[in-house]
Amino acid sequence: MPEPYALRLADPDADAEMIAEWMNRPHLVEAWEYPWPAGRWRRYLHAQLAGSYSRPIIGSLTGRDAAYLELYRAAKDSIATRYEADPYDLGLHIAIADLTIVNTGIVRYLLPHFMASALSLEPRCRRMMFDPDHRNTMARRACERGGCVFLGEHDMPNRRMALYVLPRTPGDVPRLREH
Known part of the structure; x- marks a missing residue:
C-alpha cells in the first residue's frame, strides 16, 4: 500500500x-451486524487464521489503526450461489472504524492498490467480489x-445483498446464475 497507508494481518x-x-x-453495527464482545472476536480471528477461507486484516492510516478487512475465498461463500464463481475469486469486506475518513474517497483511492496486491499474491484470481447489505x-x-460492476440485489437466507465485482479485465465480469 502507498504511504501513509498500511495493511497487516490481525x-x-x-x-x-x-x-x-x-x-x-453504530455505523458498523448497522452495516456488519457483528456487535460481538472481544472474546468472541478473539475466537473468530483465531479461527480465520487457522483456516483457509478468510484472512482478517487491519488497515492503518499514518500509523493509526483505522479499518478491519476480511479477504475471503468468494467461491466458498454463499454469494457463489448467485454468480458463476471461479475457484480463485476473492471477496472483500471492509469496515472503516473512523467516520471522519468515510466518504473521503479513501476506498476509491486504495482499492486499485489492494486489488493489485491481491492479484499479485493470487495470479489465478480474475476478480474481487463485494456483497454489502443492500x-x-x-x-x-x-x-x-x-x-x-453492479450485479444486482439478491435475497440470501439471512439478508438482501448488493453484489458487485471488480474484474481484472472487462471479460472477467461473471454471469449471474439462474434461480
Missing part, C-alpha cells in the same frame, strides 16, 4: 478488543466509485 490477542469496540459503533449506501457508493 493479531487475535492484540486486536480483538479494538475490533470489538469498532464493531459496536441498504449500506456508503459501501455501495465506495464500490461504484471504485470501478466495480
Whole structure:
C-alpha cells in the first residue's frame, strides 16, 4: 500500500478488543451486524487464521489503526450461489472504524492498490467480489466509485445483498446464475 497507508494481518490477542469496540459503533453495527464482545472476536480471528477461507486484516492510516478487512475465498461463500464463481475469486469486506475518513474517497483511492496486491499474491484470481447489505449506501457508493460492476440485489437466507465485482479485465465480469 502507498504511504501513509498500511495493511497487516490481525493479531487475535492484540486486536480483538479494538475490533470489538469498532464493531459496536453504530455505523458498523448497522452495516456488519457483528456487535460481538472481544472474546468472541478473539475466537473468530483465531479461527480465520487457522483456516483457509478468510484472512482478517487491519488497515492503518499514518500509523493509526483505522479499518478491519476480511479477504475471503468468494467461491466458498454463499454469494457463489448467485454468480458463476471461479475457484480463485476473492471477496472483500471492509469496515472503516473512523467516520471522519468515510466518504473521503479513501476506498476509491486504495482499492486499485489492494486489488493489485491481491492479484499479485493470487495470479489465478480474475476478480474481487463485494456483497454489502443492500441498504449500506456508503459501501455501495465506495464500490461504484471504485470501478466495480453492479450485479444486482439478491435475497440470501439471512439478508438482501448488493453484489458487485471488480474484474481484472472487462471479460472477467461473471454471469449471474439462474434461480
